[in-house]
Amino acid sequence: MNSVGYTSGMAQQVERSSGRPVVTACRIIGSTARLRLSEIAGKPLDLQATTYTGAELLRRLPQAALDSLTRRETEVLVQVLEGAANKFIGRTLGISHRTVEIHRSRAMVKLGASSTPELIRRALRQPNR
Known part of the structure; x- marks a missing residue:
């Protein structure tokens, strides 16, 4: 789903109706930011990283x-x-x-x-x- 405005609920609805996994733009941006921050911090990316609200x-x-x-x-x-x-x-x-x-x-x-x-x-x- 290519709009940052899509919510996870919308993504789940599309996933249920299409039977395919769905990735939102927010999730891609967030993951990219997390990768970049781990590079800046000089720490390897922890795949079990804590998620904060x-x-x-x-x-x-x-x-x-x-x-x-x-x-x-x-x-x-x-x-x-x-x-x-x-x-x-x-x-x-x-x-x-x-x-x-x-x-x-x-x-x-x-x-x-x-x-x-x-x-x-x-x-x-x-x-x-």
Whole structure:
């Protein structure tokens, strides 16, 4: 399935009806990012790697940074960290994709991150809380 906006539920439905395995774009992007991060860290890829939800990744960031986020910015970032596209996030939260972009941008500025992979990398470098 070639759109980042497809959910795992949609992929499972296509898989059931087609009888074939289905891979979503989000999964490909996520796996690619994981491979690249393992290269950067200089560690071999652990095929049994821990999978984190967006909420778990956010909780790993310093509390002082998280306290500056609004409730909506937090809701948006949780979905961003799970790989959801702005349009999908907008539909889920009942807001426009442009509003999602604004919340996402403000949250990234507050956290001092220039990209989502940078934010994920920071979260993974923090000890578990």
